[in-house]
Amino acid sequence: MNAKLLQKVYEPDSFRQQGHQLIDLLADHLESSLNGRGEKVINYSSPEEEMEFWRGFFNAGSGSDFFQEVLRHTTHVHHPRYIGHQVCAPAPQAALCGLVSSILNNGMAVYEMGMAPTAMERLVTDLLAQKIGFGEGSRGILTSGGTLANLTALLSARKAVLQEDVWLEGHGKRLAVMVSEEAHYCIDRAARIMGLGTEGIIKVPVKADFSIDTSLLKQAYEAASNKGLHIFALVGSAPSTATGVYDDLDTLADFCKEKGLWFHVDAAHGGAAVFSKKYRKTMQGIDRADSVVIDGHKMMLMSTITTALLFRDGSHSHTTFSQEAEYLLQHSDEEDWFNLAKRTFECTKTMMSLQWYLLWKTYGEELFDANVTTLYDLGGTLAGMIEADPHLELATAPHSNIVCFRFVEPGLSSGKLDQINKEIRQELLEDGVFYIVQTRIKGTQYLRCTIMNPFTTEEHLRALLDRILNTGRNRISA
Structure with a gap:
């Protein structure tokens, strides 16, 4: 019994079949994400809801659906509207190295x-x-x-x-x-x-x-x-x-x-x-x-x-x-x-x-030059767009692809503005079309974007700012 189970676990043909299916799934995910066809960057759920889902899946879910469900319940860093934490959209070749490392x-x-x-x-x-x-x-x-x-x-x-x-x-x-x-x-x-x-x-x-x-x-x-x-x-x-x-x-x-x-x-x-x-x-x-x-x-x-x-x-x-x-x-x-x-x-x-x-x-130093230069350029582009709008305020001119800013409205107290910017970020998170984060700098609440995907464009950044501005105005009028 034990020997048969172990043989089943290590069966090469099964690994080959599952591996091909997984690569196809991930390649489709990569294509959908990079092209922005996926509507959302994140399908947000609360920690309690997420725990309940995976508890139920452990007890009753199908193992054949596991990787598909992981994709549905994680943040898609290859999506050009992912503008959040400081982790890159990894090159597929790098991911394959991870597979080799894991099996060896x-x-x-x-x-x-x-x-x-x-x-x-x-x-x-x-x-x-x-x-x-x-x-x-x-x-x-x-x-x-x-x-x-x-x-x-x-x-x-x-x-x-x-x-x-x-x-x-x-x-x-x-x-x-x-x-x-x-x-x-x-x-x-x-x-x-x-x-x-x-x-x-x-x-x-x-x-x-x-x-x-x-x-x-x-x-x-x-x-x-x-x-x-x-x-x-x-x-x-x-x-x-x-x-x-x-x-x-x-x-x-x-x-x-x-x-x-x-x-x-x-x-x-x-x-x-x-x-x-x-x-x-x-x-x-x-x-x-x-x-x-x-x-x-x-x-x-x-x-x-x-x-x-x-x-x-x-x-x-x-x-x-x-x-x-x-x-x-x-x-x-x-x-x-x-x-x-x-x-x-x-x-x-x-x-x-x-x-x-x-x-x-494979790609030489030019790959790293292209990535850094593209992303830092986009940081400058986003900062310029922010400076051009009276309802947005930069924390400081960026040196890189990290840009901190906030929604502002004349006449509102700093405490009220902090609360509105927190609410803007939370609404973006729950909406899931964009993913950005937040930070506090010298006691002031800011929205924080780190442009990590070289396929993010000026159009994506404009759409993000428009959504932030609309959300901020709605919060003021609510």
Whole structure:
């Protein structure tokens, strides 16, 4: 009985048939989404309703309908009216790499459990490091997301700057990092995981355009030092997640050099701009960073979740973690770049390098240039449309494809406007024709669009703004 069941589960012909059917289903979904034929981006239901549906499906649904129902109950990122969170519409080739990774299931902790993807990882991270301007001594790794990559970078920074083996011996100093008040929340979270506490996170105010106010760096540094805090790193945003605004990386690098700090750049979203001939200027100074994070699943057309962490001095990529696990890891005085469990939090990880390698090999750097440039251009187009309408207000001129704005009406209080903008976003969500998100910046409620689909057009953006304006007017008159 058990043997027959297992044979049924692994039966190759059944897999072949199901696989062909699934690819046909996904190809039809892709065609419908990209062409905008699907009426909705999301068929929204409440968490309780969604839970009730899947409870019923588990008990009574047909397994043959599973993938079709998943499509009906998820957000369609390939739809040009998806203008929401910072995940891309992945290239189909990247998704196929995910299928290969899932079926081969090479965990990649040690070389022999991931020979091909390990070699590919070294190759693509070397190419990325060269692209941002690092020298031959640089090294990088791929890991599962910007949050984990940023934490790893700060752990490396702590060890490098303190010149103590904190991993083995701990530390007794009161440590701190400096960040923009608009930095991604994962930096705050990483610092707390490292035991720095609230006091060890020095948040530097931003300027009117929401970039870090570099004129306040010295003041913030001295105030923290006078409290007995030992600052070991400064984090720049390229760009910040909330507003899409890039920090002045060159000035931050100057400050780090003066104070002997580790300069880390969270370029999870916008690091791919190094490939854009038009927008590479936003990354001026990136080559002076000690470490850089770039997500493949944001602006480089890859499936979640894959992130590159790059070190200007490659020695920091393999000395942060030192552990003995004789069944898996043996001590080596050399770099030992091919045993990846020595370099990351992860032991097992997916074969994420496949999609980096294959997209780059197949289409070249021009693919990443085309995507970033198209999307950043659309960000500027949307901002121009907003500025031209007296009932819409930009939070700040965008540096990227992230645009924050709000519906406004003269004479209404800020509290009333906040409520109307919340209601606009909720109505859009429940309607499902467009998908955008929201954010609060310095206490004010904004609508937030991140244009992630290169097939979004000016006509789509105009239709979105018209719907927002009509909804806002209806809320005022209600």
